[in-house]
Amino acid sequence: MALDLQHLAQQARLWAEQGVAAGWLVDEHAIPLRRFENHTPDTLFEHDVARPLVVAFFGGTGVGKSSLLNRLAGQPVARTGVERPTSREVSVFLHESVHLQRLPGDFPLEKVKIARHQEAGQRHIMWIDMPDMDSTEHGNREQVMAWLPHIDVLVYVVSPERYRDEKAWRLLQSHGSEHAWLFIMNQWDRAQEVQKQDFGKQLARAGFTDPVILCTDCREPAAARQTDDFPQLAQIIHSLCDHHTVGQLEQRTRQARLQQLAETLAHCLEKLAGAAGAEELQQRWKDQWEQAELHLLQGLQWPMQQYVQAFVARDGNPLRPQLKLTKAETNSGSATPSAYTLWDDWAQSLVDDAMDRLVVEASQTGLSHSALKSRVEQLKPGLPSLIMRQAQQSLRLALANPGNALQRFALRCTAFLTVVLPLAALGWVGYQVLTAYQASAASHANYLGSDFAIHSGLLIGISWLLPWFIHRQLAPSAEKAALKGLRLGVMAGLANVEQMGNEMLKLALQERNGFEAQGWSIVQRCGEATGEEQAMDAGLLGRLLQGHTPSAAP
Template sequence: MAYDYSDLIELTRRWAEQAVLAGWINAETAQTLCDFDARTPEALFNPNGSRPLIVAFMGGTGVGKSSLLNRLAGKAIAKAGIERPTSREVTLFHHQGIAIQHLPENLPIEKIRIAQHDDETKKNIVWIDMPDFDSTEQSNKVLVFEWLPHIDVLIYVVSPERYRDEKAWRLLMSEGNRHAWLFVLNQWDRGQQAQYEDFKQQLGKAGFVEPIIFKTVCGESSYPDEFADLQSTILSLSNKHVVAELEQRGIQVRKDELREKLQNTLQKLGSSAAFKKAGEFWEAQWRITSGQLHQGFVWPMQKLAAYYADHAADLIGNLANDTNPSATALWDNWAQARFGDALDEFVVNVDALGLPIAPLKNQLAAVRVKAPKIVHAQSELHVREALAHPGNALQRAFLKFVRVCEIILPLAAIAWVGDEIFVGYYQSNETHDHYLGVDFAIHSSLLILISWLIPWYILKKLKPSLEKSALRGLTKGLDNAIHTIDGEVMSVVENIANQHAAQLKEIVQISEECCTGDSYKPEKASSDNPLTRMLIN
């Protein structure tokens, strides 16, 4: 889809607004990107219908701009310098049938002088005599730069003494591709051919392949010059085709300028490949920081394991009410400082990659706050599990078997003793022997006692340590918490990378749209088409 220049401006503004809010660019970059100059030659007239060609005389003090305009008009319409050769106002000279609807903004009316004519051959031209831009008066420069964007053709007037003016060349280099240019070496009756060749060479360095230069003299003179050629060339340009071509070129120049701004902004955003390195930077940084955390948590975890062992019943029996937060706080100020240092170092490394860090810092702020909660939740979860199921699986299975034996063995001993008592009593009645004696009573009591005491002793001695179980749970919880925090940061990095890629894609699409559509395609310079020689490509 081909966008108009106004659509591209709107797309750029929308992108810049959301980019500033998200932190991808700062307000200054957005202002530079969205600083569009809406002043054009067509802005002086109503949008419907054709418009005339805007031609302006521009040059330094005393080169004879006003005299040239007076000669073109056939009468004195511009104030030619007598006491002091300096133009202080803008003179407009156009056909009486032309109405300039919108004068440039912020310009005092007293600085604009309007003269009209009824020459039908010059009906499609508006002549403008610009103030001397090299004047010491700042108001003259303001007038020149306010009017420049509204000019189609600039007639750059110099004299043999002032064709190498430094201020003029700076202006020429900055405004070169925005206008069509004609050059006049005025006061030629005092000039030399070497000066003409040198001037032409300087224009070649500025980018003009075959610049059109006219040699003229001020006022009426018998000295031969090329004033008639200048006049006929301007008249040949005053048609709808040339005006439309200049408008199309102007739009393309503004699109190119917008594209250059977008490319500059694109460089400030960095590349997608850089975010891959950002992930690697975090992994390296987190390996160092997690090692420090593990070392620093050794003593706090031992202390906390002892606390959990002493309050195991409260911890497991009352799940609805959490334990004392101050007593079970594993993640302290030291840990938060180490984690903060890691994030800060990571942000510094990302900044060194040339990537915007504001979106990253904004999203990492949530992880900073979330880290203590992750450690507390994971450590307490695994401590509860460890205290609920102390020891390892083999140890728990063996203890379960011993508990069964603690019940079965005394019962089996009691059953055996009872059987012996019944059988002994029956046999004593049959044989009239003595009944069971004291020795049997002592031995049977000892058997029952030992069958209970051995499993009880084993259970007592092999009972898992709650403190060791709590320490094992804390270690596992810390490992899981560190892994979770690492995942949270990597998720932020991945999310930022995706957002960054989306920002790059959008700005590249706008930039590419600046090159699509009916773009201006300049022809090769030739004598048949003077316009091609008047433009810098």
């Protein structure tokens, strides 16, 4: 289970870093996951042996927690009284057979005092005396927060004079559900029962419904002490040392960490923009590109006319032009415009502005800013050749098949008539000449006259000239056909760019949805790992592990 916590926490951190790098998450939202503490008391020790119970003493200056620790340990472990009125170090007291695997935090080792003993009765307990929590030393708070994840039992010590101090509560309550809690009112010889009751009410307001509050008197010599709850305190701590109870305490800590990890991840996921925003972005991109396309077609109208005229007139052969639609590249690699350049800096800047607006609005919608920007930057240099390639292809097709289908049919008909009608007229004139000759030979009448010759010539000429003239009139203008084809080609190229933008948005949306699904998958696995744990034992352990309720106020 510990490995599950470590693995899930590492996956959550990598997920957050991926989100920040891609632009799905802002750095501020990823900070809680970077700082998430995935260590437990178990990580302090070697895993092949049973670990001891980790008991830590917290409290303000002068409440006597070091004296209480010395009494529990059976020997002077922590310095007391005038020796250190304000503790600035962590004192660790453990059996010589127990080996620490690592020390938490980045603070210097000189601030950690480790003492070892040979008492067999204390072998299963590791005592920790924490720095005074009401000290002005900022390093004290850092040390306390570094050690908190590694503690099983948190012993909070107060005195009759300082039990109402809330400074420590504000520091410890965020981790209240992760530890077993014991509350000690030390210096009981100067306390009254009403103070203990008032302390209990204070804990109730803080969220502890049934706290264990014990009273101790740790004065020296021992004969001067009043009757107190110290035997009960020692019995409770030693009852928690068995392997099963330590395992349950470790389990409770892991459960709390997994729940915290799931809540932190869910909070980050709530910051992601919804899919509806991406769909709105696709519509805005469509509207923006339509405006850009309209401006481009208007601005390119005159350059297209100039290009078509030069294209059609080139060497009298419009199907083999030598003109370029974009800037020509020189030997040095720089682009130089020609007299008939169609796609110039103005057109490129208009397209670049539209693509840049797409990237900016995508980042505001929650899509990956960096990935989309990278794709757009890779696409920009190839857009001119992409659009002009489509335009040139459409131009050549328009010249190869000028006009519409009806025009082409009429042209074929007039071309046919240009040949057939003169031949038919010649045939009719020949037939008339032959029949007139036969009639003249039989009747010795006059042969055909000049009127017939004139009329026959006119008939033959008109039968050829009329379809030829109609054919000339119906023939589409090469310049108009080329202009229409070029415009349609530019429009088709711009439509391809719009489609590429839509595809990039769809890909970005798929990546964002995959990123979100990955985050929820980690949250689900945290819940599954938490659900695998067994229920806590009732009774005293359940009472010590009550923590604080979320709705409670300190």
